[in-house]
Amino acid sequence: SQAAWCELPSRVLLVLTSQRGVQMYESDGSTMVFWHALDVPEHAAAHSVFARGIAAAGGRFICVGTSSGAVLVFDIPPKGTNVTLSEILEQHRDPITDIAAEQGQAPDGAGDLVTADDSGTLCLWSTGEEFTLLGKIPGSGSTCSSVTLWNGIVAAGYGNGQIRLWEAGSGRIRAQVSAHARWIYALDLAPLTGKLLSGAEDSFVHVWKLSRNLDTDDIEIQHCHAECVTDTQVCGARFCDPAGDTFAVTGYDLSEILCYGPA
């Protein structure tokens, strides 16, 4: 099960995914705005069915991934409950793991949405009335567990502990980091500064800095900071502010949310 705030220009919705499907609530949790039940095929018993991966995109849509590899695109009205399933994107053949929308400024030609799956395949999209597939980056054996998109840079975290940076427009790899010793569970991005947060099962949380020089077309990633959450497999990590000065961490068997900030 996942929960995510989806910020659209007109409203903020709380979106929950589970084995049943998708639920959307008003931001104060007062009313359920919409729910979508997942189709359970006849041979469902052999493979579990679930929804996973949530992102607000294009100022108008909420995208949710599914275990079949399909991405559901919901059109959200500025008010009320008239949410409609606008499109189903069927480019992935493996369960969706994460979806991310552009959080900065996309350069020309780069899409504004990236979807990732169990095989490590990434798809780049341009959102709109009809979504267009701009590019596909094939996986190379490791699950892409989480993904972010900023200024046309895709930052992807993998089950083998690697972080890779891809250029959204060309689909080319621009950086490879041996970041963690275990499965990366969470990536988050601070849009004001390009700081990247990664949390993994190895107990570590790292803060990185992404940068892109549009004249030279240099893309860089630097290591800023490391925290070790002793004896804890980190399952969630999020920046608490858009500049990335503070962040929160959760872990398996941990009943607390740990907050880190400048001294």
Add this chain to the structure above:
Amino acid sequence: VMNDIITTMFNRKFMEELFKPQELYSKKALRTVYDRLAHASIMRLNQASMDKLYDLMTMAFKYQVLLCPRPRDILLVTFNHLDAIKDFISDSPGILNQVDETFRQLMETYNCLSDGEFQLIRQTLLIFFQDMHIRVSIFLKDKVQNSNGRFVLPISGPVPWGTEVPGLIRIFNHKGVEVKRAEFTTAGNYVTPQREGSFELYGDRVLKLGTNMYSVTRPVETHMSGSSKNLASQAKENIVPNPLAKEELNFLARLLGGLDIQKPAGGETGFRLNLFTTDEEEEHAAQTRPEELSYKVVNIEATQEPGRRAELSRILGELEVAEPRPGSAEKGEDLLALMDGL
């Protein structure tokens, strides 16, 4: 006892039921299945010892699943379990065959799953074990568990197969050519692994998780009648032997060594295993077990006395659902019905 328990556990129908794609059992259902298995021989345990045994099993398994370097390694852990089981019954070709058959089924079903699918299985298991922090003496002693019940997660040692030692940043230009390298350091102290564990029927698993926790560096002095194999397997790693565990094994071996292989006739009802040092301690443990740790399972003692068995079967027969109703059947009922027939 070993033969009886293992034969029951690897019974073909039982395994068929287990291999059907299904949701995870509820805690209650799992505990009931475990109780039945533990009583599949002449061995008996009182409530307190049974609780203790179940706690031990639960925490040991939680530890193994949690510390798997790769999600796929839960399969290697399973194979380690089976390797150890095969060691226990290496002189019984019939049972050995059953275990091998299960081995093959595991390989067929799971060897081809992706990392993502294994991680999903692992996450499901970890959710089942969430918030369980029972302290296990052998774990506390080996510094594998903290005094607050949480497991120690080492930040050193070999990285999983397929993972690189953290520290390197490589930058590429828009043509895909590497133009820069940088390094970062952390408190971790990792090294590259030597080789990958084997997923074949026989092979070096490399991974130590799932190997016999109570293996000692020298063989147990007693021997079981009808078998020349030792109870404990050869030491696979240098665990400081837990003297209490060794005593338990000695006691068990002595009892088994003195008993006939056949089930006892007439009024004998087998022997009782006590996981505490004295009967009084066991009694005390039963009375003082905290409410939140009680498993709330009704113990049906299935003894070997013919009269009792008929009565029990009658009662169970009345309790059984004739046909499993899809969706509304209590998880594990089919399985329990099956086990009653064994």
